[in-house]
Amino acid sequence: MSTPLLTVDNLRVTYRVGRRRVAAVKGVSFSVARGQCLGIVGESGSGKSSLARAILALEPAATGQVIFAGEDVLKMSRAARQVFRRRAQMVFQDPLGSLNPRLKIGAALAEVLRVHGLARNRREAAAQTAAWLATVGLDAEYATRFPHELSGGQRQRVNLARALCVGAEFLVADEPVSALDVSVQAQILNLLKTLQTERGITWVLIGHDLAVMRHMADELVVMQAGEVVEHGRAVDILASPQHPYTRELVAAVPDVDRALQCRA
Amino acid sequence: MTATDSSTGVKDAAEIVLAVSGLGVGYYPRVGERWDVVAEVNLNLRAGRTVALVGESGCGKSITAAALGGLLPRNMQRDRGELRWAAGVDARPGRGLAYVFQDPGECLNPVFTIGNQIREVLPPEDVPDASARLTSLLRTVGFTESERVLASYPHQLSGGMQQRAMLAMALAGRPRVLVADEPTTALDVTVQAKILQLLGQLQRQENLAILLITHNLGVVAEMADEVHVMYAGRIVESGPVALLRNPQHPYVQGLLRALPRLHGEAGRLVGIPGTVPPLGRRPAGCGFHPRCALGREICRTQEPPWRENQGHGVACWTRGAGSWA
Ligand SMILES: Nc1ncnc2c1ncn2[C@@H]1O[C@H](COP(=O)(O)OP(=O)(O)OP(=O)(O)O)[C@@H](O)[C@H]1O
Ligand code: SF4
Ligand SMILES: [Mg+2]
Numbered sequence: 001m002s003t004p005l006l007t008v009d010n011l012r013v014t015y016r017v018g019r020r021r022v023a024a025v026k027g028v029s030f031s032v033a034r035g036q037c038l039g040i041v042g043e044s045g046s047g048k049s050s051l052a053r054a055i056l057a058l059e060p061a062a063t064g065q066v067i068f069a070g071e072d073v074l075k076m077s078r079a080a081r082q083v084f085r086r087r088a089q090m091v092f093q094d095p096l097g098s099l100n101p102r103l104k105i106g107a108a109l110a111e112v113l114r115v116h117g118l119a120r121n122r123r124e125a126a127a128q129t130a131a132w133l134a135t136v137g138l139d140a141e142y143a144t145r146f147p148h149e150l151s152g153g154q155r156q157r158v159n160l161a162r163a164l165c166v167g168a169e170f171l172v173a174d175e176p177v178s179a180l181d182v183s184v185q186a187q188i189l190n191l192l193k194t195l196q197t198e199r200g201i202t203w204v205l206i207g208h209d210l211a212v213m214r215h216m217a218d219e220l221v222v223m224q225a226g227e228v229v230e231h232g233r234a235v236d237i238l239a240s241p242q243h244p245y246t247r248e249l250v251a252a253v254p255d256v257d258r259a260l261q262c263r264a
Numbered sequence: 265m266t267a268t269d270s271s272t273g274v275k276d277a278a279e280i281v282l283a284v285s286g287l288g289v290g291y292y293p294r295v296g297e298r299w300d301v302v303a304e305v306n307l308n309l310r311a312g313r314t315v316a317l318v319g320e321s322g323c324g325k326s327i328t329a330a331a332l333g334g335l336l337p338r339n340m341q342r343d344r345g346e347l348r349w350a351a352g353v354d355a356r357p358g359r360g361l362a363y364v365f366q367d368p369g370e371c372l373n374p375v376f377t378i379g380n381q382i383r384e385v386l387p388p389e390d391v392p393d394a395s396a397r398l399t400s401l402l403r404t405v406g407f408t409e410s411e412r413v414l415a416s417y418p419h420q421l422s423g424g425m426q427q428r429a430m431l432a433m434a435l436a437g438r439p440r441v442l443v444a445d446e447p448t449t450a451l452d453v454t455v456q457a458k459i460l461q462l463l464g465q466l467q468r469q470e471n472l473a474i475l476l477i478t479h480n481l482g483v484v485a486e487m488a489d490e491v492h493v494m495y496a497g498r499i500v501e502s503g504p505v506a507l508l509r510n511p512q513h514p515y516v517q518g519l520l521r522a523l524p525r526l527h528g529e530a531g532r533l534v535g536i537p538g539t540v541p542p543l544g545r546r547p548a549g550c551g552f553h554p555r556c557a558l559g560r561e562i563c564r565t566q567e568p569p570w571r572e573n574q575g576h577g578v579a580c581w582t583r584g585a586g587s588w589a
Binding site for chain 2: 151182186187209210211212249250257258
């Protein structure tokens with residue numbers, strides 16, 4: 001195995017609730033090899049999203065270590081963090097919230113390119129925008145649409161294009177497909193997989209759907225109440241879960257094949 | 265967590281509590297114009313049985329459900345088909361038919377206690393002995409500390425508890441038909457499993473006819489006796505739930521191929537190209553044709569016929585009667 005791109009060591013995230021501090025993430029450790037997909041599953045309140053934000057240095061109250069490409073994200077200089085923010089990006093569940101409703105898709109992407117100094121003029125920006133739209137499976141025509149004119153799946157594609165166009169190599173996706181219908185969810189999951197295998201993107205995929213994880217994640221981390229209760233190869237964990245909580249989760253998933261087998 | 269066993273389909277002897285035939289809902293975007301939201305929906309809701317209505321977002325599941333109890337949005341009308349109730353059923357909303365929804369916020373008012381809200385919907389005959397009835401309703405939905413729950417405001421309860429409180433409220437009028445519109449979609453899987461189990465138990469206890477609306481085929485396979493799959497406002501395939509083992513309609517086949525599985529092949533999924541069309545942009549002919557690999561010329565212009573064989577029906581020009589066992 002290659003050296004990990006990301007190593008999280010004894011990471012804690014605490015929040016202030018009234019006069020107390022409560023821990024949402026209680027000393028979590030794992031690593032992700034370059035070009036791999038690590039899945040994090042758990043039920044609501046288990047600390048998945050706090051963990052995701054901490055990895056991207058978006059949680060000021062995080063302690064421990066988050067080593068990305070050899071550098072501790074939690075202790076980076078301002079300049080180093082700026083570079084980090086380009087290489088590591090977050091992808092959210094509903095991209096509509098993160099897209100400016102008054103900017104056409106093409107203009108929004110061009111703006112991102114301009115801010116990061118990646119396009120020298122309008123022509124370059126337009127050419128790059130078209131190329132990124134193609135990468136995420138959208139016709140160049142979509143550059144002239146507004147966000148509300150796109151379906152959920154198309155917006156998620158735009159969101160991916162926006163992260164990739166600044167050169168992101170590491171993406172943390174928090175429930176990226178849970179708002180989508182299964183027919184479209186499959187399209188987007190396949191796109192994520194393609195980006196991983198063909199462009200070497202490294203993923204941390206956060207979700208609650210174990211079946212999705214089985215298809216996407218190389219390794220899986222199962223969280224309960226801020227702690228990792230099981231960690232290993234995704235297919236192995238889901239085939240024979242060891243921790244009682246993981247067993248309970250797996251057993252609770254409504255399984256179309258198993259249920260149909262039970263019925264005459 | 266499997267539903268009650270059943271002799272499904274046409275041979276089912278359970279009493280039909282509500283027969284829905286040729287149901288159509290129109291949307292009136294402006295005067296003199298009508299669009300189909302839902303068309304030609306046929307459903308037999310039987311005592312003690314669960315019928316699942318499945319399909320992706322925007323296919324018309326909730327509008328179908330709303331049409332049964334007169335809950336349609338103001339710009340829509342149930343203007344086709346009929347609802348026939350079994351003799352002796354009180355068809356008034358809240359009595360013959362009750363709802364539970366995905367979001368308890370649609371039923372539970374944040375400023376009143378659970379107790380006061382359920383008391384509010386008790387039928388007149390239960391009012392004299394209201395406290396006893398409230399306690400028994402709460403026990404029915406699995407609460408042991410009924411006093412504490414009755415005195416709580418909705419926000420003081422977890423998602424699963426709110427769902428139980430909403431169920432208690434739905435059962436207050438002793439309905440014969442329970443329409444559950446995505447009742448567990450917002451819940452964690454372990455909580456979902458408990459609520460589904462409770463639904464099955466209530467069904468047996470009260471001999472309820474359940475119309476279960478969901479987009480989760482796993483939930484359908486575990487809970488339903490019969491399944492109706494909707495696309496663009498129409499039922500495209502229906503029959504005993506076992507049909508999901510070998511569906512015939514290209515959309516239903518596509519849905520199953522797109523579904524990530526916990527067992528078997530863990531490789532790439534197969535999506536369906538395109539998306540569900542919004543209301544104003546539903547295509548002519550077969551609503552699925554822009555996404556269908558088996559589409560032909562006729563599919564673009566003419567609605568496919570509904571063909572039925574032993575309780576299993578399919579609406580498709582290419583896959584039809586005789587192509588299933
Ligand atoms: N109040 C409304 N005014 C206009 N159109 C509406 C209204 N409510 C629903 N629609 C439209 O009617 C169609 C059917 O909607 P419906 O809510 O029944 O879908 P659904 O199958 O329940 O979807 P979901 O899985 O998202 O709940 C959709 O095209 C929807 O956009
Ligand atoms: S009628 Fe034609 S387009 Fe529609 S599902 Fe059948 S083959 Fe496909
Ligand atoms: Mg709905």
